[in-house]
Amino acid sequence: MNDLTPFDVITSRLPHLSPFQAVWNEAEELLRETHPEGYDVEEIGRIAFDCLPEEEKPAALDALFYCWWTALEADRERRAAFEAMGGAA
Numbered sequence: 001m002n003d004l005t006p007f008d009v010i011t012s013r014l015p016h017l018s019p020f021q022a023v024w025n026e027a028e029e030l031l032r033e034t035h036p037e038g039y040d041v042e043e044i045g046r047i048a049f050d051c052l053p054e055e056e057k058p059a060a061l062d063a064l065f066y067c068w069w070t071a072l073e074a075d076r077e078r079r080a081a082f083e084a085m086g087g088a089a
Helices: 006-011 019-034 041-051 054-084
Strands: none
Touching: 006 054, 019 041, 019 054
8 A cells, every 4th residue: 555645756756855965055056156266166065064953964974975985986996997908007
C-alpha cells in the first residue's frame, strides 16, 4: 500500500537541497551581484558556512570532507589512467 499523495510522488523526484547547499547558492549569488569583477570559491564557502546555524555545521563539514575525498580519488584515477597510457610519470 502506498500512502503517498500525488504531490508527494511528484516532489519525491525533485532534488533536495541540504541547508549548506541552499546557503552556498545564496552566497554565490550574493558574490556574483556584489563582486562582478570576480571572487574565489573560498569566499563562497566561508560566507555559506558562517551563515549556517550551529546545528547544521557538522553536516556541512561532512559534506565538504566527502567532496574533497571524492575529488582526490578522481584525480588519482585520472593520473593512473594517464600514466597507464604512457603519460609522463
